[in-house]
Amino acid sequence: MSDKTVKIDASNASVPVKDPATATTTANATTPAGETKLTNKELKELKKREKAAKRAASKPANSDASTGANSSAGNPSKTQKEGKQVAASSSHIKKQMNSAKIKESNNKVPPMVGHLETREQRISSSPQIANIVHPSIFSLTLKISTYKIVGSTSRCLSMLEAFKEVIKSYETPEATSLQRNLTSHLSHQIEYLKTGRPLSISMGNAIRWLKQRISVIPIDMKDDEAKSQLIDEIDLFIQERILYSDKVITQSASKHIQNNSKILTYAHSEVLEKLFKFCSLEENKSFEIYIIDSKPLFEGKKLAKRLSSINNIQCHYNLINSLSTVLERSDIDFCFLGAHSMLSNGRLYSRVGSALVAMACKNKNIPVLVCCESIKFSDKVQLDSVTLNELGDSDDIVNVKPFNKKGFNLEQYLTGLKVAENNNKPQQQQQQQQNKKINDNNNNNKSLKVDDGDNEILKNWKTELPFLNILNVLYDLTPPEYIQKVITEFGALPPSSVPVILREYKSST
């Protein structure tokens, strides 16, 4: 599994970086032999250069690649005309066309959620900054976008870890200071990170905190010192705001779990997993846990796998369809839910399905408890799940085995390759062709594997069925009426008191 991710990772990461690489090779007239190794070097070289020059170099390269990839009737002629002459302006047009193209090809979004940003739109929004992105951010973005890293807490944690790497390898360019430049450097990383999935509330809060910490670094502090101070602060932040918070929450929530109690939970939450482990392993309570799960992420399986090895816990695993049967047949004592975010109007923004579970439990008079670290609290207000949400990929719903697929960048790269292969004569570039062949063979193998999980009935739904849409939103909103209590590291409170915590928390930092 991990081997495969690394493979995809490397090839995917090479896509955006390869563009500047080809751009530079036109100048240096050298061909890259080992792609993955070169990309890192390339990156470091590129970082040292001036930013404006980099952009100028990357933009035409990008537009060239995109036109090669898309190769519609209008595009190539325009590139030939303008591409070599005025780089900046033409690339701007190309970029617009590019994004327009992607939008056009992916209009399969239900009209109800037409306002939400699709994955393709996200990716097309900022391709030109790919060359200054740190490798750790690349890999993190990929892992996040393929749901290898999923869940607000773990995404936030791994982002902070990646930021540590970024800060470690950061060098302040001349004629600027760390306080000013590091923030913008991080912003670029974050921009790229956003192309994987939109930032979670916790990530947003952590970023805000980090930027604030950077801005208060004394101006006369040396770079190395400042960097190590920042890294220490990040470590402390992780400890304080996530790990210790989880411990406090776990301890306070554990009093609800007694011997032989029956607990219902939905999907997977980092803090709930800790809570269940704490109760069973440290407090030695034995209890039953009913895990409700749903398509397409099946996060509950993760929780089931981690808890099933514990002797004290008796696991039950059900899909959301059988929720009413579970509630009817077994006397559930408490329903525990995790959170993506607690909104300021007391609503819980969490994995889609939580609201349904909370509602069903409330109607059966089962108390619904939410465990949520204060880093997930948001001052946003929202009234329904449709207005603001995150769109997943519709194909994840259709395919029986989702997420084994190629990343979007890789897909673009492959279509580009195929088009290029069709255009190029075999005698012209033998070496490259060989490389491509190897690539293609790999890809064919991959695509064969992916095809196993593909759906037969709706195989070509995007092209064949113009009236069919598939909705895959990732979150929903639970009204405060369904929630009995929100457990945070500051104590337990009703959902109506979320703004109180927000105020306290703002004053405390």
Place this chain on the structure above:
Amino acid sequence: MSASAVAATQKFEILVDSFISKLKRRQITGSFSVATETCHLLMRVISNSRWTNTDEFIQLIRGVGQRLIQAQPREFAAGNIVRRVLAIIRDEVNDSTPSQIALSNNAPLNTSMFQLLSTNTTTKTTSKETTKAQNQDLRSVVIQGIRELIDEIASVHENIELMTVDLIHDNEILLTPTPGSQTVLNFLLKASLKRKFTVLITESYPNDIEECHKFAKTLAEAQIETVIIPDSTVFAVMSRVGKVLIGARSVFANGGCVTAAGVATVCECAKEHRTPVFAVAGLYKFSPTYPFDRDSLIEVGNSGKVLPYEDSDLVGKCEVTNPLFDYVLPEMIDIYITNIGGFSPNFIYRIVLDNYKNEDVHLD
């Protein structure tokens, strides 16, 4: 005489046994096909059966009904059809012996009050031996009745579809959590001729996922705006939904119904959002029984669908259940749309009374 009687009973046994084993093997599933097949079986049984008086005839059919119900207690359509046929027989028997009815009708008020308290053993004992010709008549009349019943079942969709215009307005968003239901599909297809609307379909993973995809494909091909949503997304979109349309597997006298798993939660959610819930069902799905034991109504399916082979490391450590059905409470449903019109769940007991005889509610 005796040899032919033995042959007849043998033939009768073969008919019933083969049908029962088909039911048990689930070669006949789905209320519609079970209902039609039961009609055909009863027709053959009646034409092959031997009986000397009407009581014997009724007992015979009751016996068949009992065996069918035991074979597949959750296919209510079989029992319902048997009860419908019994009602036809009883009506016919009562009509053919008008003297008794006339007698009881003409009786003075005080004696009828007395009859109310006394058991009606008198009527049973008075049913005298009927002649062979009368029996033949009854037989042909009942078979004619069953034919009409088959026609009624076959035209259920058309009659339900007549109501589409009254129920859907233009640009409405409908949600259906039962993609396995043919009645719902036909209803929507018919409605699309008159109205423009969007249909949200839940996947009902894992049991009906293929049906869902086929359902969605059929609707999309008929140029209806169709959106597939995962089961978990119901709450998120419910605020946008105008009406919820469910297909019932069987409807009980109290107005509750059994349908696909997950529908109960969807209906609950609709109730929370004050979204009207329509249930569509043919008359043959209406059962005169009451759902006292919820657990006995719900069939449990293959848990391998919930936890596939790849997750086999969880097997044995984790208890997995995969219920196939859900019981929906009557208060969750606003209207039943049947082939004889729309009814509130409170009124279902009347519809049931019209079509079944009280004596036949319990066949055992």
